[in-house]
Structures are given as C-alpha cells and as structure tokens.
Amino acid sequence: MSLLEVRDLRVTYRSGASAVPAVRGVDLALGAGQKLGVAGESGCGKSTLALALLRLLPASARLSGEIRLDGEDVLTMSWGRLRAVRWAGASIVFQGAMHSLNAVHRIGEQIAEPLLVHGRATPGAAKRRSGELLEQVGLPASRAAAYPHELSGGQRQRVMIAMALACDPRLLVADEPTTALDVMIQAQILRLIEQLVAAQDISLLMISHDLAVLADTCDRLAVMYAGRVVEEGPARAVYDAAEHPYGxxxxxAFPRIGDPASRRAPQGLPGDPPDPSALPRGCTFHPRCPVALDACARDEQELREAGPGRQAACVHAGAAVQA
Structure with a gap:
C-alpha cells in the first residue's frame, strides 16, 4: 500500500454564484521513501493540490475524491484527528518563509511549537530539540533566539524545513521551497532537502515550475495543466523526452548546461494557461499545442500508456508503444 494515494481529487472554489475548478480529477500515488515531483505553470493547480493534502484550503473550496495517508482518508478525518496528522504524519514547507513565520516570535519558539502541541517534548526538551534541528539544517543553535527579520531568505527557508521535520513526519510536502531564493541558495536548499529526506527515509512530494530541478531531485514526475495531470512517469525520462507537448x-524552456543552442535560444510557450472558469472544450492544451488535431478540440484526452511506467493524456502519446 502506498503511503499517499490521491484518487479522483477535485477542488472547486466558489466565486460569487459560480464555481471555478482548480483541480479536476487528479490521481497520484507515493510510496514510503519515494520522491514525487509535480510541475506546471502558475495557475495549473499545483499549490491547490499541495494544500488539499492536509486540508489547508480556504472555506470557499469544495473537495471531493479521496486523499489516503497511510490508509486514512484525510477528507473524512475529524478536526481532532486532522490536527494530530498535521506536522506528525505529514508536514509542508511553503514557498514564502517570511509570510509563514510569525514576525513577533523567536524562531526557536516557533520550531518548538509543533513539538509542544503534539506532546512530543517538555518545554525544556523542546527548546533543546529546536537547537538540534537548526544545526541539522545548517544553522547554529544560537540562532534560535533570532526573530525572522534578522535572518536571510535562505536561513528562513532552513527554519521552515526544521519546523517541518520537528515531529518526524513520514511525508514532506515542499511547495516551491526555493522560488524566492537566488540560484546559489536554491542549490543549497535543494541539496539539504535531498539529504534530510534520504537520511530520515521520508517520502517527498515537491512542487515546482522547474522540470530540471524536479528531474534532479525526484524519482517520478507528474506534469499538471489546467487542473489535471497530463503526464506522469520516471522523472528523468519525462524531462529528457516528454510524451505530452506541454511537458x-x-x-x-530551460537552457541546458553544455548545449549552446538551448542557451542562446531557449524555447518558450506562447499564450497563457486557460482561465479555470472558462476552460476550452476538448483537450485544454489544444489552443497552444503545435501538434493538435481536430479530435483534440473535440475530445478531452485521458491518460494512456506512453512507455514503461509512463502515462500521457495526448493523442500522440505512446505512438512507438502502439506501433
């Protein structure tokens, strides 16, 4: 049994009298100790998916389907049970550490809070553990006395990782954890997450718009577009030779080291993702797709076999497999 199973997850936001679909029938599975990346442009539903996993969405969101964590459906958990699962069973690292940390509390107090809430330590032990966690993420224990504004962006992100690991969760959700950081610090944070996940045998679900980062970090990769998974498979295979035109x-779109042609003329993608409240008929990617057929504008494409351990929602997917 997978540690995390997402089955036909749908998330709709109420906006006045209308309903706006943000996630439309997503299926994902993540085993113990595995690393799954979720990629896509802004607005494709990645962060909504991440927040849904622990029911952190606003009251305007309506969820259906199943989110099974260790066999329990998160969507049917009582608030008491859900509170016990957050931080201890699964935790999340948000992309904006400055907005996630409390500006008027010292960081040591904030790292100790989940330990105290879950009864994992006495106040004295929680304080000592906070220092240990800071050292584990590459900061001196003395920084526990600092306030968030006294730390750099990379240091604040390390604090968020320390908080997420405080209660020894089995699943870590990282929602664009390096977006606000410069390139050098991004690399350090990514290596840190990789090392900690491997050392503690934690499952990782990492969200990013950068396929190169996910290909280097994760075992498998799911590509989302307009609220749906349009391709899923081994991370390196999807990055090197995606079956879906969007992938x-x-x-x-990202220059590759050692490839002068891609560095001098990186390819972009014209247009923008569709408005979730006015999705086009058929395959939602077909208005931007360079290889769309008439059928693409008529029929929504479902995931189909596209090679060993791979699926893609495209009429062209798996042509070599089917030939």
Missing amino acids: RALSA
Missing part, C-alpha cells in the same frame, strides 16, 4: 515545452 516538452516546459522542458525546452
């Missing part, structure tokens, strides 16, 4: 466009 190929995302991969081509």
Whole structure:
C-alpha cells in the first residue's frame, strides 16, 4: 500500500454564484521513501493540490475524491484527528518563509511549537530539540533566539524545513521551497532537502515550475495543466523526452548546461494557461499545442500508456508503444 494515494481529487472554489475548478480529477500515488515531483505553470493547480493534502484550503473550496495517508482518508478525518496528522504524519514547507513565520516570535519558539502541541517534548526538551534541528539544517543553535527579520531568505527557508521535520513526519510536502531564493541558495536548499529526506527515509512530494530541478531531485514526475495531470512517469525520462507537448515545452524552456543552442535560444510557450472558469472544450492544451488535431478540440484526452511506467493524456502519446 502506498503511503499517499490521491484518487479522483477535485477542488472547486466558489466565486460569487459560480464555481471555478482548480483541480479536476487528479490521481497520484507515493510510496514510503519515494520522491514525487509535480510541475506546471502558475495557475495549473499545483499549490491547490499541495494544500488539499492536509486540508489547508480556504472555506470557499469544495473537495471531493479521496486523499489516503497511510490508509486514512484525510477528507473524512475529524478536526481532532486532522490536527494530530498535521506536522506528525505529514508536514509542508511553503514557498514564502517570511509570510509563514510569525514576525513577533523567536524562531526557536516557533520550531518548538509543533513539538509542544503534539506532546512530543517538555518545554525544556523542546527548546533543546529546536537547537538540534537548526544545526541539522545548517544553522547554529544560537540562532534560535533570532526573530525572522534578522535572518536571510535562505536561513528562513532552513527554519521552515526544521519546523517541518520537528515531529518526524513520514511525508514532506515542499511547495516551491526555493522560488524566492537566488540560484546559489536554491542549490543549497535543494541539496539539504535531498539529504534530510534520504537520511530520515521520508517520502517527498515537491512542487515546482522547474522540470530540471524536479528531474534532479525526484524519482517520478507528474506534469499538471489546467487542473489535471497530463503526464506522469520516471522523472528523468519525462524531462529528457516528454510524451505530452506541454511537458516538452516546459522542458525546452530551460537552457541546458553544455548545449549552446538551448542557451542562446531557449524555447518558450506562447499564450497563457486557460482561465479555470472558462476552460476550452476538448483537450485544454489544444489552443497552444503545435501538434493538435481536430479530435483534440473535440475530445478531452485521458491518460494512456506512453512507455514503461509512463502515462500521457495526448493523442500522440505512446505512438512507438502502439506501433
């Protein structure tokens, strides 16, 4: 049994009298100790998916489907049970550490809070553990006395990782954890997450718009577009040779080291993702797709086999497999 199973997850936001679909029938599975990446442009539903996993969405959101964590459905948990699962069973690292940390509390107090809430330590032991966690993420224990504004962006992100690991969760959700950081600090934070996940045998679900980062960090990769998974498979295979045109466009948008042609002329993707409240008929990607057929504008494409351990929602997917 997978540690995390998402089955036909749908998330709809109420906006006045209308309903706006943000996640439309997502299926995902993540085993113990595995690393799954979720990629896509802004507005494709990645962060909504991440927040849904621990029911952190606003009251305007309506959820259906199943989110099974260790066999329990998060969507049917009581508030008391859900509170016990957050931090201890699964935790999340948000992309904006400055907005996630309390500006008027010292960081040591904030790291100790989940330990105290879950009864994992006495106040004295929680204080000592906070220092240990800071050292584990590469900060001196003395920084526990600092306030968030006294730390750099990279240091604040390390504090968020320390908080997420405080109660020894089995699942870590990292929602664009390096977006606000410069390139050098991004690399350090990514290596830190990789090392901690491997050392503690934690499952990782990492969200990013950068396929290259996910290909280097994760075992498998799911590409989302307009609220749906349009491709899923081994991370390196999806990055190097995506079966869905959208996955190929995302991969081509980033220059590759050692490839002068891609560095001098990186390829972009014209247009923007569709408005969730006015999705086009058929395959939602077809208005931007360079290889769309008439059928793409008529029929929504479901995931189909596209090679060993791979699926893609495209009429062209798996042509070599089917031939």
